[in-house]
Amino acid sequence: MEAAKKENLKKIQEINKIIETTEQKKEASVGKLNAIGERINKQTKQIDILAEKQQLLDNEAQELQKATGELSGNLEKLKEEYAKMVFTAAKTSNKVNKLSFLFSSSNFNQLIRRYKYLQQYSEARENQAVLIQKVRSELLAEQVKILQKKQEQDALLREKITETQNLQVLKGKQTEVVSQLSQKERKLREQLEANKKVVERLENMIANIVEREIKRSQEREIRINKRNNTASSPSKRNSIRLSAEETKLASSFSALQGRMPWPVNSGFISSRFGVHNHPVLRGVRTNNNGIDIQTSAGNDVKVVYEGIVQSVVSIPGTYMVVAVQHGDYFTIYSKISNVTVSNGQHLKAGQKVGEVASDTDGTSELNFQVWKNFDKQNPENWLRQQ
Template structure:
């Protein structure tokens, strides 16, 4: 008897479900894309809340401009995320189409084979022909073999019908999946168009705010000068505190008979402080944010002013814009080294983590005292809101007397 055709893709579907098969071929799963989408929506919600608070106080301000820029950044992320989803679905559609084509080919071959079997069976459809076929055997053994052949042929026809039905069911399922994927893609493309329009609206809003701020050039220049003066005062305060801490630690080490550091620019650590310092360094990139919600409104280092042409500002840390009434939190365990007040920076808190220091400036209130031990995410104060309605924390990280970029230390959002 002729061997029956075995559909390869049908066996593949039985052994390996298509959804799992498709996902394993992708660098990013659909679940990861959904997570990115959720995080972007959360960031947009936070930026909206912050933007509304700045708008309520003043028609145009740098805080408002920063919030709009954050929304633009997140909006671009939303559009990129949609593009990735579309690419993901395109790949799924191509694979589904490949499976559909293979199943259709399998089904056609199975039907042709079944038609041949039916035609052959029709020639011996009556009992007389079957009996003649059996009794024409030359021997008893041949008779037994012919009986077994007729039985196997009958079973093969039944199996062929079952296989055709299964392939038809699998084909229908894949066609429905294909239609669903194409519909999902159309929905995403429509959403991408809508989000692109939102992005253009945000950029127009940004241009309008920049235009209004440009009319306040003198006020902005005065604000820049005041900020730079405040930054310098804060730098001097931090430098003095670090020098005092170095001298104190070296003096206590000598009195205790411990070896002091060979460098004048390093703090002599006790074994306990060395452990905290090592742990702080080991958690680089995973340290907690100094506020629960918010975004980086001004990054570390020198950069151009967002409105004033030719004006360069320098940031010794990062500014984090947040919502009114938001708490400032310790990013890691340590000891409160200093609580002070600096004109233009309001209240500040400096926390020591071995040879590392974190500085929290622009605080409205302070909840801790000098010498107090704090743990990660302990509240150290509330962030100050200025006359423009901008609530912004100035956050710095130092290692001994070297200034570091905090964005590389806290966990990325």
């Protein structure tokens, strides 16, 4: 639980940096709204973690109270037994002289038994006294634990109140940004139309790359078949004909599903795969062929797996785009700047391809896509959980 709390706090700090960057631009933006929304999600998670911890402390406190009650009962019982033993010993001492008790034995064996009885009775009283002291010490230790647990509960309650107040402040900011964006509906619609054109250009570019590689693979197979004097197998128009090396690469890339490293070191998913509602414009739906990862400007963008660079182009509205082939899989990195790779270059997993760019609103986002031939994949199903 403590590990989850620390990890969530780390995420909150990362998002706070992103929010600070977007707030440098005085105007409201969808990027700022997304960052605040993610911050609210993490803040809510933090409160949930604190509530879970509070419940755990309550359970522990109840167990301690129960243990304390049992120890108190045991202590009282031991005290009563000890008092009876002392009283019995005192009565015996007054009525019967110990020596007389011993020497009035009818035989030697009886004398030995009486002596052992007196000895054991004395030891029992001593052991009872030691046991009482031990239980008293345990009881005191449990009472100290209860006091410490109470202090932890009080501190946790204060922390939870503070985090709840922070959440309310964030929700107020969110409402304010939504209100400001609602007043800029015309500008938002213009941005939306421009973004649709960018998405179409990017989709066509990727489709052309896939089509080109399919054609190349078919021509390569024809050459090999002619050289070997073998008949060509039926052509697959919508998939790349892989060589043995490419098949191995594609297979190892496929094994990454669910554990693929993120292309950036920090950030959050600000726009998910597929069709979803616009965050401000009612009744407006947007489509994303990949995911957008909002992060800090200038963060390194790294290729998620080894492969070959198939395209480095500039598309207006999305800065630079890098497409990398991994057998019959492709990963696409767009909205980047300061590109460090070139066409045909062989890349190692984790190699830098560029840096995350910032738009005029101060939002820094990487658009990341995964394709298999012409099929668009949901990158969230590939990336490891953060």
